[in-house]
Amino acid sequence: MPLLEVHNYTKRFHVHHLEREILAFEGLEFWLNPGEFMLVRGPNGVGKSTLLRCLYRTCIPTGGQALYDSLHGPGDLARAADVDIALLRRSEIGHVTQFLHPRPRVSALDLAAEPLALAGRMWEDARSEAAEWLEAFRLKRDIWHAYPATFSGGEQQKVNLVRALIRPQRLLLLDEPTASLDVTTRAALIERLRELKARGVALIGVFHHDSDVVGLVDRELRLA
């Protein structure tokens, strides 16, 4: 069984006050093995972000199945209980978005280290690993202990990336992670993704500049 097997995946948003259905995508079929990278392409508004959110279950798909072979047992991401999805998010499935939700009074370093701490690591340990990542993404040292609410878009995105990438992962969903990054950081990120892939992590990604990931892509899914 592949790591992820998606059948007839469909999402419509039902907007009650307009009494309208908005179709995001319909009847998607694909699968993914460990260590494979699938690039999702298509014009604006075609449903790329929504597909990733329907796999992470920030959105509820309206039809189809996403059979995922977790270390805790097989399950359908479309139907699994909320607490099972929460467990998978803690331990196996990551989602990188374009925006950080900064929290009042939590420093960049602590935000970056938090996912490891929540996964059971000692805080000191988690902080020193987070520091290595922030270093790799070249976040200025002077702001590690500041609150990210005032950071620039690119600086926030670096913290966001570390939060998503720091945890052990088996499936990583990437929604335009390079969008607000400068060239050097972009290269550092792609290098990390290459390492994760080599270690067997499966990746599904939407990239603004497809050229960033040419060497990594095993398969493409084109939405229209």
Place this chain on the structure above:
Amino acid sequence: MTSLAFDLPRLLTTAPLLRARRLTKHYGAIPAVAGVDLDVYPGEVLGIVGESGSGKSTILRLLNLEEAPDTGDYTLTIDGYRGRNLFTLDRYDRRALRVRHIGIVYQNPLHGLRMHITSSGNVAERLIMAGERRFATLRNAARDALDASEFPLARMDDIPRRLSGGMQQRVQLAKAIALQPMVLLLDEPTTGLDVSVQALVLDTLKRIQRELHVATIIVSHDLGVIRTLADRVLVMRHGRVVEHGLTDQVLDDPQDAYTQQLVAAKL
């Protein structure tokens, strides 16, 4: 209910710490709570949102065993209480359970604190109820709890009436966590505080939650507070749960018409 089509938990092997089924409570003809089910897992935060008068505070009062429901089952996976419907406990057992294992913070500090005894006295009272009599232990334990709630210790001998709203909420919180409860119930803990104080209280709550690994239920009108603290959320209307789900899902892809309205009003 809109989002109940999900499977039962299969991957997670731990049992919920708190489980309530068919909670129902009328006041006269008013159905304040009309058949609510909820589970909270160890270390998890469950948020409750919904319109005014939808029964949120009533649920917390029932779970705090302050009031008896019309019907309902309530169990906690705690040694000595496993498998018993807690609504059937006698007065003595009920009080023991509340003191030892359940902490609560009310929106209005008048409900949670005695305004004419010192802050440390308010916290120590909890410990006395649990049987502690040694003065030195009481004072140290009260100090530790106040410190953990980030209460300014220089003010621990002030009476709550002389403290700011944020400080009063910290005394309530210290009282709630003094005995390291298994269950923490928070009813609008940051409402009425100005934004910067709210941020401090939120941050304290988040840290305490992480360290004590309790089952927490938080009621709030503030969706920002819910997004920050809650893992999952219930949306209430007219005493019923109209929608429930992972917090980001309920806020980003709300299914029910009422929830869509609630979320849209916020943005």
